[in-house]
Amino acid sequence: MSTAPADAIAFARPWFDEAEAEAAAAAVRSGWVVGGPQLEAFEAEFARICGVRHAIGMSSWTTGAFLVLHCLGIGPGDEVVVPSLTFIATANVAVHVGARPIFADVANDTTWNVDPGDAAARITERTRALLPVDQLGLPCDIDAFRALADTHGLTLIDDAACALGSRNRGRPVGSLAPISVFSLHARKVVTTGEGGVVTTDDDALAERLRRLRNQGMSASAFERRDAGAAQAPSFPEVGFNFRMTDVQAAIGRVQLGKLDTIVERRRAIAERYLAYLANHPVLAAPRVPEGMETNWQSFQIAVRDDAPVGRDAVVEGLAARGVPARIGVMAAHREAPYRDRAPLLPATERAADRALQLPMHPGITESQSTRVVEALDAVTRPLVSAGG
Numbered sequence: 001m002s003t004a005p006a007d008a009i010a011f012a013r014p015w016f017d018e019a020e021a022e023a024a025a026a027a028v029r030s031g032w033v034v035g036g037p038q039l040e041a042f043e044a045e046f047a048r049i050c051g052v053r054h055a056i057g058m059s060s061w062t063t064g065a066f067l068v069l070h071c072l073g074i075g076p077g078d079e080v081v082v083p084s085l086t087f088i089a090t091a092n093v094a095v096h097v098g099a100r101p102i103f104a105d106v107a108n109d110t111t112w113n114v115d116p117g118d119a120a121a122r123i124t125e126r127t128r129a130l131l132p133v134d135q136l137g138l139p140c141d142i143d144a145f146r147a148l149a150d151t152h153g154l155t156l157i158d159d160a161a162c163a164l165g166s167r168n169r170g171r172p173v174g175s176l177a178p179i180s181v182f183s184l185h186a187r188k189v190v191t192t193g194e195g196g197v198v199t200t201d202d203d204a205l206a207e208r209l210r211r212l213r214n215q216g217m218s219a220s221a222f223e224r225r226d227a228g229a230a231q232a233p234s235f236p237e238v239g240f241n242f243r244m245t246d247v248q249a250a251i252g253r254v255q256l257g258k259l260d261t262i263v264e265r266r267r268a269i270a271e272r273y274l275a276y277l278a279n280h281p282v283l284a285a286p287r288v289p290e291g292m293e294t295n296w297q298s299f300q301i302a303v304r305d306d307a308p309v310g311r312d313a314v315v316e317g318l319a320a321r322g323v324p325a326r327i328g329v330m331a332a333h334r335e336a337p338y339r340d341r342a343p344l345l346p347a348t349e350r351a352a353d354r355a356l357q358l359p360m361h362p363g364i365t366e367s368q369s370t371r372v373v374e375a376l377d378a379v380t381r382p383l384v385s386a387g388g
């Protein structure tokens, strides 16, 4: 049966309306399209939501995390422990500063979060930082990583790219590690198209990140607007252009105002999926440990080990029924840049081979989520009868 395009299910989609378009237009009309008041206000709102002193807007997660590693002086000869089961950017930033990403395995369950015990086993005298990921929005066991970092004298950086609005025992992600880095890419719960944010309580680090994102300039254009024309900025060290624009920040402010609604709507869709998946013979549901609240940035499931069907066949079966599923999180260590030194990561490989993601965004209607569940059932039910 073909689906009318008007009611086609999108796999992911930003939760925009006229308010974002108006905010972007207002920033353009104001003339302050970069380094202006919108960025300052966005950063203050983001910091408040995360319960930290500083939020520093960047052009992406990648430039933000790179700049953090650069500020920490991490470089050639150093190692950074990262999960492999993540978007490859997590490993790439270590390479960008000349360091080595050292891959740790994930827990052998459907949290798909990096296992602190395995990460501990990867620490050597060259390790400088731990960069665990909040997988698809689900907070990782940051307290275990904090303890590891303290024991070994390492810096802990939370890859919170996907996790704005998630909580760990009531505490917002962004405040749980000394440094956290978020992405505002279009797939994230709150988006500015591209963009990133670093959060921290470290005043000196925040001040340096703000300078270095702006070519090392001592004061931004907005800060210098009332200074005399002859007031020249200074450039105490070599910087970069990693600025977030005011047009992005204006969109971001509207998005931050919707964060609670966005997360609530995602949670309602997740609950429908979870209700269907309970005790499913072919599919395993995502596990959310006690005390964790995820923002459901993505909804990942797995085809059970003993299922009489592979993951790709389930994805294709859903596509044939008008449901756009995708394969799950990648394993970075299997890609060309890292393949030659790939360690044994059995849980990561199993997840990368068996996980898939269902449509998840706040615009999914009740009838659409019903269609997703019905399609899952149509694809898997015959297998159960055949298998049994």
Ligand SMILES: Cc1ncc(COP(=O)(O)O)c(C=O)c1O
Binding pocket: 060, 061, 062, 063, 086, 087, 089, 090, 133, 159, 161, 162, 182, 183, 184, 185, 195, 196
């Ligand atoms: C876990 C994780 N880390 C890092 C990134 C990179 O973010 P950005 O595209 O903003 O650089 C992403 C983006 O998908 C991600 O999911």
